Amino acid sequence: MIGRIRGLLVEKSPGQALIECAGLSYEVDIPYTTFFHLPDAGQELTLHTHFSVREDAHSLFGFAARLDRDLFRLLIKVNGVGPRLGLGILSGLDAHQFIRCVESKDTNSLVKLPGVGKKTAERLLIEMADRIGQLEGQFTPGSAPGSQSAPAVTVAHRPEDEAEAALIALGYKPQEAAKAVSKVASGGLSREELIRLALKNMIPAG
Template sequence: MISRLTGMIVEKLPPECVLDVQGVGYEIHLPMTSFYQLAEIDQKQTIFIHQVIREDAHALYGFHSRYERDLFRELLKANGVGPKLALAILSAMSGQEFIATVQHAEVNRLVKIPGVGKKTAERLLLEMKDRLAKWQAVSSDISPSAGVDAGVQPLEYNQSQSASQDAIEALIALGYKANQAESAVKKVSAGQSSSEQIIRLALKSML
């Protein structure tokens, strides 16, 4: 199993990147909170990997830290949570925010994430409360309403004129409906040239 990859970032199309490792390009899916932390194009990057092997595909999920990857793996153990949903949860909020959300039993915050209905949110909170008892957030005063900004410093990367469209496509890939994605992007895109920044603000506006 692949645990970690180090190479050059050659492509960034949120929520995915391509990492060149000695001439082999690995397509990696990342939660946006990890995507924000990626180096710029043509710079070296180490990504912690969770590998999923199925009959029809081999998928790599990447994370900025081992901490984030381990939290992703804990989410996958919860009933009804697959990689796509876990990715959506950790895109909408940081790991520390998710732990705080569980601790505060914030059902209303979770149901705003695509794929999470009220019953799923309640079950997830119940299951994760005991599972995350051993986890401790980096900052004990992080509140669930702190927003996706908490502890996240996005890095700029190659800009394109289609930043808003890239942001919409990224949100759709994370499970949001097209009209939700378009509405959220339209609301926050004014004056923004980076798709990362637009995605970040759009996700924050929907929580």
């Protein structure tokens, strides 16, 4: 089991980071909540990881906070929730937000997440209610490690277009992504800022 990786950030994009460690470069799938904590390319970082082995793929998932990683491991034990859906859930809600949803039985926020229907949301609330206790001792708001939010990487496309593409890749419909980005778009905002604000508006605060 690969539980943590430390190395140089080679590349980053919404949903994935390429990390060089001991001469090897690892492709690490990450939720958007971790993407916002990544430093600039060329800087050192540490991610808490979960290594998933399946017949058709070996995948490494990385998280800025150990709480997010541990919650991810609990999520994928829920019936019908695989690693990809677990990553999608933690892209729309960070660990503390998700825990609040469970504690308040807030299905409305969960069904806003791509791939989460009403039945899945209800199953998450029921099954996770008994598992949240396993995370006791990690509830420290604002404890996500990592570094300050990194500035946008210089690219040829408009930040608005990239933010829309990122939301679509996360599972939102093109019309929803375009509408969400247009609501928060203003001069000077980076891709990361647009994604963060768009997601915040699409997922009700709880």
